[in-house]
Amino acid sequence: KQEVTQIPAALSVPEGENLVLNCSFTDSAIYNLQWFRQDPGKGLTSLLLIQSSQREQTSGRLNASLDKSSGRSTLYIAASQPGDSATYLCAAYSGAGSYQLTFGKGTKLSVIP
Amino acid sequence: GAVVSQHPSWVICKSGTSVKIECRSLDFQATTMFWYRQFPKQSLMLMATSNEGSKATYEQGVEKDKFLINHASLTLSTLTVTSAHPEDSSFYICSARDLHGIEAFFGQGTRLTVV
Numbered sequence: 529k530q531e532v533t534q535i536p537a538a539l540s541v542p543e544g545e546n547l548v549l550n551c552s553f554t555d556s557a558i559y560n561l562q563w564f565r566q567d568p569g570k571g572l573t574s575l576l577l578i579q580s581s582q583r584e585q586t587s588g589r590l591n592a593s594l595d596k597s598s599g600r601s602t603l604y605i606a607a608s609q610p611g612d613s614a615t616y617l618c619a620a621y622s623g624a625g626s627y628q629l630t631f632g633k634g635t636k637l638s639v640i641p
Numbered sequence: 642g643a644v645v646s647q648h649p650s651w652v653i654c655k656s657g658t659s660v661k662i663e664c665r666s667l668d669f670q671a672t673t674m675f676w677y678r679q680f681p682k683q684s685l686m687l688m689a690t691s692n693e694g695s696k697a698t699y700e701q702g703v704e705k706d707k708f709l710i711n712h713a714s715l716t717l718s719t720l721t722v723t724s725a726h727p728e729d730s731s732f733y734i735c736s737a738r739d740l741h742g743i744e745a746f747f748g749q750g751t752r753l754t755v756v
Contacts, residue, residue: 532684562744571647571734571750579743617685627738627745628675631685 530555532620534632541608542640549603549635551618556596559621563592563603566615566634575616576603608639643669643739647748654725654755662720662751664735670715671737675745676708679732688733691718725755 531554541547551561560579564572576585576592578601584593591604605612615636619629644667654660664674674691689710690698697710707729709721718737722729734750 560743564747569752572747574744574747577744619685621745627673627736628687628690629685629736629745630687631677633682633684 530558530620530622530630532618532630532632534616534618534635536635537633538636538638540638540640543608543610545608545639546604546606547608547637549605549616549618549637551601551603551632553599553601553620553630555620556599558596561592561594561601561621562619562629563590563601564617564619566617568615572617605637608637610639610641613637613639643667643737643742643746645671645735645737645746645748647735647751649751650749651752652754654753656726656755657724659721659723660725660753662722662733662735662753664718664720664737664748666716666737666739666746669737669739669742671718672715672740674712674718674735674737676710676718676720677734677736679734685734688720693718722753725753727755729753730755 535550562577563575578594589606594601615634617634618632622628646665648663672693676688677685679685688703691712693712699705712718736745736747
């Protein structure tokens with residue numbers, strides 16, 4: 529059974545800093561991996577999806593990497609802003625053609641002005 | 642990307658009553674939808690897989706008679722929490738897959754509070 533772990537559980541940084549959020553998964557036979565943002569009391573906003581054949585994806589100030597062999601993914605946020613404050617969730621797709629996701633508990637990010 | 646609409650976004654109900662949550666795929670057909678639940682400070686956990694035209698598949702520990710799922714069309718799945726109790730208070734969110742896409746799309750979620 530796939531397990532997804534996110535470290536750290538919470539992170540507080542001053543505005544402008546670059547930061548890295550970590551995600552690890554136990555079953556390297558994942559299909560895709562996706563990073564989401566969740567604001568308090570809200571639903572999920574998809575940030576980046578990395579397909580199993582890819583090693584990274586970039587969108588604006590965000591860059592996500594995937595290393596299946598080591599069971600790890602990272603989300604890099606450049607030049608953090610207060611508006612980036614949210615909980616970031618990492619989720620692994622179970623297998624080819626499956627759209628069932630296993631989520632980590634998330635990293636709660638606070639960017640201090 | 643594809644749009645999944647979930648309704649209501651929040652609901653408060655009395656203990657013992659039933660609540661229905663709708664999940665619609667607005668611009669694509671979804672043969673499979675998923676229902677997740679998130680308790681405070683916890684991860685989203687899969688409750689069940691909803692299959693159009695057939696019975697849902699429930700995860701271990703989820704009571705199928707309490708959480709009724711109906712997926713009668715290719716664009717609509719409903720989750721009914723029957724005889725709700727305060728411990729059912731949670732954030733419920735659905736997702737759907739586009740047959741021609743590579744990712745699952747999520748609804749906005751429903752915050753259920755049972756008093």
